[in-house]
Amino acid sequence: MAKSIDVSDLNIYYGDFLAVEGVTLTIPAKSVTALIGPSGCGKSTFLRSLNRMHEVIPGARVEGKVVIDGQDIYGSDIDPVQVRRQIGMVFQRPNPFPTMSIYDNVIAGQRLNAKKMKKSDADDVVERSLRSANLWEEVKQRLNRPGASLSGGQQQRLCIARAIAVEPQVLLMDEPASALDPISTSAIEDLIHELKADYTIVIVTHNMQQAARVSEDTGFFNLAGAGLPGRLVEFNSTKKIFSTPDEPSTEAYISGRFG
Amino acid sequence: MSTQTTQARSDRSHLPLSHPRLPTWAPRLVAALAIAAAGLVSLTLGWGVVAWVLLAVVVFAIALPAWSLKVENGRAAKDRFVTTLVWIAFGTALVPLGSLMWKVVSEGVPVLSAEFFTYSMRNVIGEGGGIYHAIIGTLLVTAGAAAISVPVGILSAIYLVEYGGKSRMARTVTFLVDVMTGIPSIVAGLFAYALFALMFGPGIRFGFGGSVALSVLMIPIVVRSVEEMLKLVPHELREASYALGVPKWRTIVKVVLPTAMSGIVTGVMLAVARVMGETAPLLIIAGSTDSVNWSLFGERMMTLPVFVYYSYMQPGVPPAFGQARAWGAALVLIAIVMALNLLARWIGRRFAPKTGR
Ligand SMILES: Nc1ncnc2c1ncn2[C@@H]1O[C@H](COP(=O)(O)OP(=O)(O)OP(=O)(O)O)[C@@H](O)[C@H]1O
Ligand SMILES: [Mg+2]
Numbered sequence: 001m002a003k004s005i006d007v008s009d010l011n012i013y014y015g016d017f018l019a020v021e022g023v024t025l026t027i028p029a030k031s032v033t034a035l036i037g038p039s040g041c042g043k044s045t046f047l048r049s050l051n052r053m054h055e056v057i058p059g060a061r062v063e064g065k066v067v068i069d070g071q072d073i074y075g076s077d078i079d080p081v082q083v084r085r086q087i088g089m090v091f092q093r094p095n096p097f098p099t100m101s102i103y104d105n106v107i108a109g110q111r112l113n114a115k116k117m118k119k120s121d122a123d124d125v126v127e128r129s130l131r132s133a134n135l136w137e138e139v140k141q142r143l144n145r146p147g148a149s150l151s152g153g154q155q156q157r158l159c160i161a162r163a164i165a166v167e168p169q170v171l172l173m174d175e176p177a178s179a180l181d182p183i184s185t186s187a188i189e190d191l192i193h194e195l196k197a198d199y200t201i202v203i204v205t206h207n208m209q210q211a212a213r214v215s216e217d218t219g220f221f222n223l224a225g226a227g228l229p230g231r232l233v234e235f236n237s238t239k240k241i242f243s244t245p246d247e248p249s250t251e252a253y254i255s256g257r258f259g
Numbered sequence: 260m261s262t263q264t265t266q267a268r269s270d271r272s273h274l275p276l277s278h279p280r281l282p283t284w285a286p287r288l289v290a291a292l293a294i295a296a297a298g299l300v301s302l303t304l305g306w307g308v309v310a311w312v313l314l315a316v317v318v319f320a321i322a323l324p325a326w327s328l329k330v331e332n333g334r335a336a337k338d339r340f341v342t343t344l345v346w347i348a349f350g351t352a353l354v355p356l357g358s359l360m361w362k363v364v365s366e367g368v369p370v371l372s373a374e375f376f377t378y379s380m381r382n383v384i385g386e387g388g389g390i391y392h393a394i395i396g397t398l399l400v401t402a403g404a405a406a407i408s409v410p411v412g413i414l415s416a417i418y419l420v421e422y423g424g425k426s427r428m429a430r431t432v433t434f435l436v437d438v439m440t441g442i443p444s445i446v447a448g449l450f451a452y453a454l455f456a457l458m459f460g461p462g463i464r465f466g467f468g469g470s471v472a473l474s475v476l477m478i479p480i481v482v483r484s485v486e487e488m489l490k491l492v493p494h495e496l497r498e499a500s501y502a503l504g505v506p507k508w509r510t511i512v513k514v515v516l517p518t519a520m521s522g523i524v525t526g527v528m529l530a531v532a533r534v535m536g537e538t539a540p541l542l543i544i545a546g547s548t549d550s551v552n553w554s555l556f557g558e559r560m561m562t563l564p565v566f567v568y569y570s571y572m573q574p575g576v577p578p579a580f581g582q583a584r585a586w587g588a589a590l591v592l593i594a595i596v597m598a599l600n601l602l603a604r605w606i607g608r609r610f611a612p613k614t615g616r
Binding site for chain 2: 093
C-alpha cells in the first residue's frame with residue numbers, strides 16, 4: 001500500500017522569498033527517510049510541500065514536480081484534500097483538538113469527514129491506532145477525557161495515532177520527538193520501526209543518532225549562505241552518510257564541526 | 260565612573276533583601292485617622308458629606324505615602340501612592356454605577372407586582388396596568404434582530420478571517436463594518452423606516468422593522484467580536500485538520516467554530532444585551548401601543564425602552580403612576596440585560612475547551 005515519492009527540481013517560495021531551491025530526490029516506499037540540516041535550511045518547508053500543506057500559508061507556492069504513484073501532486077487536476085488523505089503529517093508541536101476527547105481525537109479524521117462508521121468499527125480503529133502509537137495502555141481507562149489533559153509526550157503520540165488512524169500511504173513527521181524525554185523518544189522510534197512495514201515515512205530530525213538509528217536513507221539540507229535558499233546537499237543511504245559521505249560539508253555537519 | 264563602580268562593589272558585599280515595613284494595619288489606621296480629621300474640619304466649617312469624603316481621600320493619599328517614605332523607602336512610598344490613586348479611580352468609576360442602581364432599584368421595586376408583569380396598559384388610566392406587552396415586544400424584537408444579525412455577523416466574520424485574507428474585498432468589508440459601528444442609533448431607525456415606507460407606504464410601524472433597525476446596530480458588534488474569537492483559534496489546529504484530509508469548510512465548521520464557540524456565544528449575548536436597551540430606532544419604526552401584540556409583522560409593538568420613554572414623558576394624570584411604572588420598567592430592562600450577561604458568562608464557561616488539568 002505504501003508508495004514512493006519522486007521529487008524533481010522543486011523550488012519552494014514564501015511570496016517572493018525562495019526558501020528551498022532545486023530539490024531532486026526519490027523517497028523509497030516502505031522505508032524511513034530522514035532529513036537533517038541546520039536550523040532554517042528548509043527541512044520543514046520541504047516536508048510540508050510533500051503533502052500540499054505548504055500552500056496553506058498565504059502567498060506560499062511551489063514550482064517543480066512531486067510525483068507519487070505516477071501522479072504529480074501539483075498537477076492542475078489534483079485535489080489537495082485527496083493528497084492529504086494519502087499523505088499524513090505529524091507536527092513538531094503536538095496539536096490535539098482541544099474540544100475533543102482522547103477517543104474523538106484519534107477518530108477525528110473519520111469524524112471530521114463525516115464518514116459513517118459502526119461504533120464497534122470506530123472502537124477498533126481507536127484501539128488499533130492507540131496501540132500502534134504505544135499509548136493504549138496509558139489511556140485506555142480514560143478515553144473520554146479531553147485530549148489536552150495528556151502530557152506533552154502523550155499528546156504527541158496521540159497525534160501520531162490520529163495520523164495513522166486514517167491509514168495514509170505516507171507519513172511525514174516534523175521533529176516528532178524534539179519535545180520529548182528519552183523514554184517517549186525511544187517509544188516513538190520503536191513505533192517508526194514498526195510503522196515502516198506499512199508506511200513510507202519521512203522524518204525531520206535534529207538528532208543525528210536518531211537519524212542514524214531509524215532511517216534507511218538520509219538527506220542533508222544546507223544553506224548555501226546567509227540569505228540564500230536552502231538546498232539538498234546530499235542524499236544517500238544512511239550508512240554511507242554517517243560513514244563516508246560524498247560531500248565534505250555533510251561530513252563537517254555530522255561530525256559537529258559546523259551548523 | 261570609577262567611584263560608581265567601587266560604590267556598586269561595596270554594595271554587593273552584603274545582600275539587602277529586607278527593609279523596614281509598615282504594619283499591615285497601617286492603611287486602615289491612616290484611613291480611620293483621615294476620616295476623623297476630615298470629619299472634624301467639615302463639622303467646624305459646616306461642610307457637607309461630599310466635601311468630607313473628598314478631604315478624607317486627599318489626606319489619606321498624602322499621609323500614607325509620607326509615613327511610608329519615613330519608615331520604608333522611596334519605592335514603597337511610590338507604590339503606596341499609586342495604589343491609592345488606582346483605588347480612587349476605581350471608586351470614582353463605581354459612583355455613577357452605584358447611584359444609578361440605587362435610584363432605579365429604590366424607585367422601581369415598589370412598583371413590581373404580579374399585575375405589573377402580567378397586564379398590558381390596555382384601558383388603564385391612572386393606577387394599575389403593567390408592562391406585559393412591552394416585555395413581549397422587547398423579547399420579540401430583539402429575537403428578530405438576533406435572528407438577522409447572528410448568521411450575517413458570523414458568516415461575515417468567517418469570510419474575513421478564513422477566506423478574505425488581505426484581499427480588497429476583505430478590506431472593504433472591514434472598513435464598512437467600522438463605519439457601521441459608528442452609525443447613530445437614530446439613523447438606523449430612520450433607515451429601517453425609510454426602507455419599509457418605500458415598500459408599504461408611509462406611516463408604517465411594526466415590530467420587524469425594529470428588528471431590522473436593531474440588526475443594523477448589532478451586526479458590526481457581532482462581526483467584530485466573532486472575528487476576534489476566530490483569530491484566537493491557533494493556526495496549528497487548522498493545519499492538523501487539513502493534514503487529516505479534511506476540506507477547508509469542514510475544518511471551519513467542525514474545528515474552528517467549536518473551538519471558538521464559547522467566545523462567539525459570549526459575544527453574541529453581549530451584542531443582544533447591548534441593543535436591547537436601544538430606544539430611538541424603536542420609537543420610529545416599532546411605535547408604541549397599549550396592547551399586547553404577538554406578531555412581529557403586523558401593527559405597532561411596544562418595547563421596554565419606548566415604554567419607559569412614554570411613561571415618563573406622558574405619564575397621564577395624575578403623573579405619579581405613569582412615572583412609577585417607568586421606573587419599574589427600567590428596573591425590569593436592566594434585570595433582563597443583566598440576566599443575559601450572566602447567561603453569556605455561564606454559557607461561555609460551558610462551551611470553553613476543556614483542558615481537564
Ligand atoms: N511562514 C513563513 N513565511 C515566510 N518565511 C518562512 C515561513 N516559514 C519559514 N520561513 C523561512 O523559510 C526558511 C526555511 O524554514 P524552515 O521552517 O523550513 O526551516 P527548518 O529547516 O525546518 O528549520 P528548523 O530546524 O529550525 O525547524 C527560513 O528562512 C524561514 O525563515
Ligand atoms: Mg522545522
